[in-house]
Amino acid sequence: MTQTQPKNDAPARSRDATPDADISISSVLSAKELKETYGEVPKLGEKSKPSDGFVFADLNTWSDIYGRGGELARALRGEAFASGFNQFARSVDGGLEAPGAQDVQHKKDKTQIATADGKVGDSKVEGKTKISDTTAVEKTKIDDRTGQPELTRESVLKDYSETLKRAGFSETDAQRISENTYARLQKAGAEGHLKGSPEEQMKRMDTAHREILDKQQGGRLRDGQTDYLTNADRQNIVKDSALRTENPDKYVNQGQHMTCALHSMGKQELEAGDPAKVAERTRDLVNNGFTTAKEQDRKGPNGEIIPGKERVVQVDSLSLKPDFEASRTVNSQNYGDNGKQGPAGQVYAAFAGQLAADLKSEREGGRTSAEGIHNASNVYMAAHAGERGARSSQTSTNEGVFSRDSQGKLHYEGDGPQVGIWDVAHLNKANGGADGAVFASASLFRDGKGLTPPAGYPADLKISTFKNTDELRQKLGEFQRQTGQSGQIGVNAPFLPGGGRNGHGMHAMNISLNADGSFKLDNNWGSNKDLARVSDRDVDIHCMHAVTVSSTTR
Numbered sequence: 001m002t003q004t005q006p007k008n009d010a011p012a013r014s015r016d017a018t019p020d021a022d023i024s025i026s027s028v029l030s031a032k033e034l035k036e037t038y039g040e041v042p043k044l045g046e047k048s049k050p051s052d053g054f055v056f057a058d059l060n061t062w063s064d065i066y067g068r069g070g071e072l073a074r075a076l077r078g079e080a081f082a083s084g085f086n087q088f089a090r091s092v093d094g095g096l097e098a099p100g101a102q103d104v105q106h107k108k109d110k111t112q113i114a115t116a117d118g119k120v121g122d123s124k125v126e127g128k129t130k131i132s133d134t135t136a137v138e139k140t141k142i143d144d145r146t147g148q149p150e151l152t153r154e155s156v157l158k159d160y161s162e163t164l165k166r167a168g169f170s171e172t173d174a175q176r177i178s179e180n181t182y183a184r185l186q187k188a189g190a191e192g193h194l195k196g197s198p199e200e201q202m203k204r205m206d207t208a209h210r211e212i213l214d215k216q217q218g219g220r221l222r223d224g225q226t227d228y229l230t231n232a233d234r235q236n237i238v239k240d241s242a243l244r245t246e247n248p249d250k251y252v253n254q255g256q257h258m259t260c261a262l263h264s265m266g267k268q269e270l271e272a273g274d275p276a277k278v279a280e281r282t283r284d285l286v287n288n289g290f291t292t293a294k295e296q297d298r299k300g301p302n303g304e305i306i307p308g309k310e311r312v313v314q315v316d317s318l319s320l321k322p323d324f325e326a327s328r329t330v331n332s333q334n335y336g337d338n339g340k341q342g343p344a345g346q347v348y349a350a351f352a353g354q355l356a357a358d359l360k361s362e363r364e365g366g367r368t369s370a371e372g373i374h375n376a377s378n379v380y381m382a383a384h385a386g387e388r389g390a391r392s393s394q395t396s397t398n399e400g401v402f403s404r405d406s407q408g409k410l411h412y413e414g415d416g417p418q419v420g421i422w423d424v425a426h427l428n429k430a431n432g433g434a435d436g437a438v439f440a441s442a443s444l445f446r447d448g449k450g451l452t453p454p455a456g457y458p459a460d461l462k463i464s465t466f467k468n469t470d471e472l473r474q475k476l477g478e479f480q481r482q483t484g485q486s487g488q489i490g491v492n493a494p495f496l497p498g499g500g501r502n503g504h505g506m507h508a509m510n511i512s513l514n515a516d517g518s519f520k521l522d523n524n525w526g527s528n529k530d531l532a533r534v535s536d537r538d539v540d541i542h543c544m545h546a547v548t549v550s551s552t553t554r
Contacts, residue, residue, distance in 0.1 A: 151199035157182060160206045166213060167238040168330075178202075181246045185275070193272035193484025204276035205245065208283040209238045215287050221317055223289035225373075228321035233343065236322070237286060239330040240342035241279055245270055247336075254349075254524040255325045255341035257397050258416025259382075261424045261508040262352040263345065263524045264488045265431060268510070272484030274432075282347050290314035290369075293355050293431045311430065312370040313358060316381060316388070319350035323383035323398060339524070346382050349399075353380035353417045356427045357401055363426075363456040377404050380417055421490050422453055424508060425463050428488060436464035436479060439472065439489040439511060469519075477513050486510040486522060 149155065157178045164174035185198035194201065217230045229237075243251040248270040254263045269278050284291035295308030326343040328334040335342045341349070357378035358368035366377030373379060379402045381388055386398055390412040394400070401418045402410040419427065425438040442450050442465045450465040464479065464487065466472040476487055489511040510522040 151197070151203055153182065153199060156199045156202040156206065160202050163206050163209050163213070163238070164242055167209070167235045167242070169239060169242075177242050177246045181205075181242070184246070188272045188484050191272075191484055195274040195276075201274075201276045205241075205279040208276070208279040209241065212238050212241075212283050212286055221289035222287060223314060225289045225317035228317060229286060233322055233327075234286065236326075236330045237282065237343045237347060240326075240335065240344035241282055243330065243332075243335065244342070244344055245275055245279065249522055250336045251342065251345075252524065253335070253339045253341055253345065255339055255345075257325075257341055257349065257382075257399055259341070259349045259353070259399070260524050261419050261427070261488075262349050262356075262417060263341075264508045264510050265352060265424075265428050265433065266345075266348045267522065267524075268428075268433065268437065268485045268488065269431070271486060277432075278348070281351060282344055285315060285347055285351055286320055289317055291351060293351075295430055296432055296434065308432070309430075311355070311358065311368070313351060313355050314369040314373045314376075315350045315354045316373050316379060318384045318387060319354075319380070319382040320347055321384060322346060326383070350380070350382035352427065352431070353382055353399075353401075355430060356380065356417045356419050356423060359423070359426050359430055374408075375404075378402070378413075379404065379410060385412065421450075421463065422457055422461070424488060424490075425453075425461055426457055429458065429461060434479070434483050434485075435462045436475070437483075437485070437488060439464045439466065439476065439487040441465070441490075442467050444490060473513065473517065473519075476511065476519075480513060486512040486520075489521075491521070 157175075160181070161171075161174040161178040164177060165171060169177065182198055182202060185194060185201050188194040189198050212234050215227075215234065217227070217234070219227050221227050240251070244266075248267045252263050252267040252270065254260050266278065269275060281291045290312055292310055292312055294310040297308045298306050300306045322343045323346060325340045326346040328340070330342055334340065354369055354373075354376075357380040358370070358376065360366075361368050361377040364377065367375050369376040369379075379388075380400070381390075381402065382399055384398060385400045385402075386392060388402060389410050390398070390400055390402075394412050394414075397415060400415045401413045403413055404410055417423075421438070421440050421444060428437045429435075440450060440463055442448055444450065445465070450463050453459065453461040464475045466475060479485070479487055487510065488508055491507050491509055509524060512520045512522065514520055
């Protein structure tokens with residue numbers, strides 16, 4: 001099945017008078033500059049020019065513009081304007097008034113998502129949401145920075161620390177986590193591997209964390225599903241999110257779950273690029289029940305920017321309810337070195353596992369969770385699979401994938417997300433990963449090459465294959481220089497510390513180069529299972545002679 005780009009002509013969204021979603025965006029563009037940029041669109045060869053009396057809400061229905069703000073801004077104003085205009089264009093929802101020259105404001109609105117039984121917020125709605133693939137998940141506020149205090153290291157550290165204390169950290173721990181997080185982001189930024197500034201990243205994280213804490217326990221998520229989280233759960237999720245961001249190596253772990261492929265991707269996301277996106281996605285899921293995943297933009301044959309495909313992902317809200325591992329109080333004793341999966345980690349697994357299930361549905365011509373989790377052809381449960389029909393004899397971890405028959409009944413398919421190496425690569429790409437983010441020995445593939453994806457996968461899907469450790473070192477070094485991230489790699493689990501479990505063959509983890517050219521294998525079973533310095537010979541054992549690609553990762 002050939003993938004196509006999603007349509008950009010998003011339907012106008014209905015509005016509700018209840019002003020419970022005060023949505024806005026921070027933009028580097030003033031209202032005047034936004035209007036001028038919009039007015040100069042014909043210079044790019046667009047078919048028509050908006051009338052002089054346009055309002056910004058026209059962006060919602062002008063299909064040639066919607067979702068392409070970043071491209072337009074780069075072409076017309078340069079890179080400095082791309083972020084603000086792109087945020088602006090993608091967040092118009094029909095509720096925006098034409099702003100004045102220095103005052104970009106927007107009416108409070110509530111985006112309605114069509115449901116089978118009623119409107120979002122209707123107490124009768126229980127997991128019946130149909131989410132269009134053009135629905136934008138609302139995240140931040142639209143406001144001009146004019147008159148707003150400038151973000152500084154001191155201000156973001158203070159705000160971030162205050163939110164962490166509100167989540168339950170001591171003042172000492174909150175300050176330490178804040179400073180360590182800033183230092184890590186600053187390093188990534190200095191190396192050219194960070195979206196925006198460290199201050200902007202931390203501000204976005206802080207906003208997401210505060211909004212997680214602001215929602216009161218009980219009631220419904222925005223999509224109408226039951227909210228199973230208590231106030232204490234939300235505090236724990238924020239604490240775990242902060243620790244995972246401060247130190248991905250230590251706190252991004254799968255615990256006693258079959259989620260290595262999911263968390264090795266999550267570790268990449270938090271290492272560099274746009275780590276604030278992970279916190280925002282966590283907020284979207286635990287407050288709304290759904291979020292988005294977007295592929296990287298790419299250049300067309302004439303140098304034009306082609307927006308990456310964006311998918312809406314809805315999860316079963318029961319997947320977000322902390323399980324036997326994630327329900328502990330979050331601290332460095334309960335999580336970290338011992339390798340347990342924390343509550344924010346469970347939320348990430350719920351998202352990534354459902355995205356993997358949706359991609360399987362796409363490849364098979366089925367329905368995805370964008371049409372509502374109750375309609376999805378394949379459903380992933382990060383926890384509490386038994387409450388959706390899995391027997392205890394089928395799952396040792398109470399997680400797994402279900403398929404849906406023509407009558408709408410779920411059938412349990414197996415533990416974990418049930419993904420092979422090409423599935424992992426497809427998942428990484430769909431979540432915005434760089435080309436070649438997944439590494440594998442050529443010996444893993446039946447053709448001995450691994451250059452061509454199987455039928456049904458994107459034709460441009462790439463895996464960084466290697467025939468020997470020298471080739472791995474060269475390709476991995478280049479990937480690290482370009483992205484600041486480790487690579488995902490498939491390894492032979494029985495040869496790893498802690499990996500001698502029956503039936504545990506293919507395992508996904510993270511690999512990076514040390515300064516001396518040796519390899520580091522970063523496990524998801526806890527830092528005490530990591531291999532900090534691995535010789536070429538050991539890489540041969542772990543990575544060059546693993547099981548065939550038909551095996552699923554564990």
